[in-house]
Amino acid sequence: MKIGENIRAFREAQGKSAEMLATTLNIGIEEYLNIENEVTDITVKQLKTISNVLSVSIIDLIDAEERFGQIKNYFYNHSGNSSTNIHTQGIDQEEIRKGYKELYAEELNRIPKLEKLLRENNIAFNF
Template sequence: MKIGSNIGQIRTAQKIEKSFIAQELNISVEEYEAIESDERDITLSMLDAIARLLSLDVADLITLNKPVTGIRNFFFNHNGNSGINIHVQGIDQEKIRMAYKELYQEELNRIPRLEKLLRDNNIEFNF
């Protein structure tokens, strides 16, 4: 079974850099490339970590028939419904972070404008 080539196909389809996966796994890029080229044996815990980084189940990596693209959300709950991690594939995470920052800044700027509008129209408000 060639799990490494499956990992490589999925990573490429998701446009994720080898260096990102290697960094997250705390291994060198060369070691990661050896995994993708099936030159290095992979432990179950390493396979699980890679699957999580690619937002897949381990079974998806093993039984892959074609590259997976698009968005898939996986929720990993390890603390009695109080902790949730969402992994999104196929979208540049830095773009998502920037969009949230811009949205947050817009909301911060909106509050003073709303307060001014209320004052200008003699509408009472209490916060």
């Protein structure tokens, strides 16, 4: 696959429109479609922007090899194994945020229920 084809495949897999990417790149739809159709070369700046919007690495856009719909973790060691940053790629970041918000809300609702159960059963607890 070529870069333009990879971009189109990732974009379509995520249900994003060509118009949205064109707007994000601050170019016209025709110019954007020329990138996907390999008529126009893509700049490094455009490639970086597209990779951010699609939540995939630039490497995935260059060399996709059937990677659609996967979750990947990239580990970057910045200070001798003392810390690691995890970048989840391949899925919509808004969906991840929504999922975390839902989990957090559920946990907040669970705490009072657990405290009530502890009190009802005379179990001491400290926070």
